[in-house]
Amino acid sequence: MDEVKVVVAHSERTTLRVGDVFLKVDADQTRIDAEAEAMALVPVPTPEVLWRKPSVLAIAAVPGTALGRLGEPSTASPAAWAAAGAAIRKLHDAPLPPWPGRAGQAARGIDELAAELDGECEWLVTNDVLPADLVTRNRQVAGAALRPWTPVFTHGDLQIAHVFVDGDEITGIIDWSEAGPGDALFDLATLTLGHEEHLGDVVAGYGADVDLDVIRGWWSLRSLLVVRWLTEHGFDPSAPGCEVDVLKSRM
Template sequence: MDEVEVVVAHSERATLRVGDVFLKVDADQARIDVEIEAMGLAPVPTPEVLWRKPPVLAISAVPGTALGRLGEPSTASPAAWAAAGAAIRELHEAPLPPWPGRDLGELTANLDGECEWLVTNGVLPPDLVKRNRQVAEAALRPWTPVFTHGDLQLTHVFVDGDEITGVVDWSEAGQGDALYDLATLTLGHEEHLDDVVAGYGTDVDLDVIRAWWSLRSLLAIRWLVEHGFDPSAPGCEVDVLRSRL
């Protein structure tokens, strides 16, 4: 019998691996709906949907290994990072998904609320929060929406050698800012930004990508703490914020 591996588990959802099958348990069926539809629309390799029986979605494993992990050096080649950039460009050039993305006004309000929480509760020094809120401002501008993955952490991109073999976890997909995907992929791995941009193949505003690093980190810390993760681990979100000083 195959061993059951707990990939991730918290109060919102859990993912288990049994052999070559991933079982995603999620009480939010709208999130699963988005994931299934997005995988069907995306022009990049994605897992195969095997079956669905709410609240469980079964998908196939994709070959290869993750591009890396936040807080750890990536062993993937520069060519693999460039291939990830090329795959993102292909996604961004695809027709928009039919559901809307994040609202700029709501995003700004959420950011201000999280900054206030971080300072009021003594989670981060006020000057660190203030500086990163200033940096984040560059991302808070109108953008032309594209088909975005929405949570393109490097653990969600799988490679075999220099080739992309699959992109997983599409529950946050929607219409969004192209630079947000590029920023999410390179969060904590600034040394690979040039490779990703080279693969992406078009000029991008690096200041906006850096702004998204600050913005995403500020927004994530409370959620991570409340769900049992450590954003202050070496190389993770708090270190990303400190690097902006």
């Protein structure tokens, strides 16, 4: 009998694995609907949707292994990272989805995002979570991401663990609940967060001019915004190679 494995669990959603089936339980039905709808539209490999019911989405496991994990060295080849960049370019070249931006950071307006960032920076310093000079420097770097962009079809949460490869080929991209119109460079930055050494491979596969200062801006912005959330939901942003180390690398 297959065991039930808890993949991710926090107050917003839980993912369970039973054999080759993943069950995603989400309190927000719009995220369930967005995930299923996005996977039906995108021109890249995605998991097979087995069934969908209120608050639950069942999907099949994709072959291969994750491109890597945040905080750990990636064993994937440069060609695999380039293939990820090429897959992301296909996604971004696809027609926009027929729904507005979701909750992802790149879906928000510039003023809204800047206000949230300033509030979070103040909280981090006031509560002695991070040193003031570290927060100030990364707020400056994050400013590069706060500029107008042309919306494209984005994944919205393209963490390295969400891209699966077999050898040098992409076998599947998972977790589409934040998909919607957004900033292309936010996807590229999310994928390479904590793996700056592979940014060149991803950009080469992506095959377009990319403003690296904006990528670095999104690294800082995303890390500043998630430190509190991660801590409150039982994750450790101070683990080696994770968000706090990403912030320190900008000093």
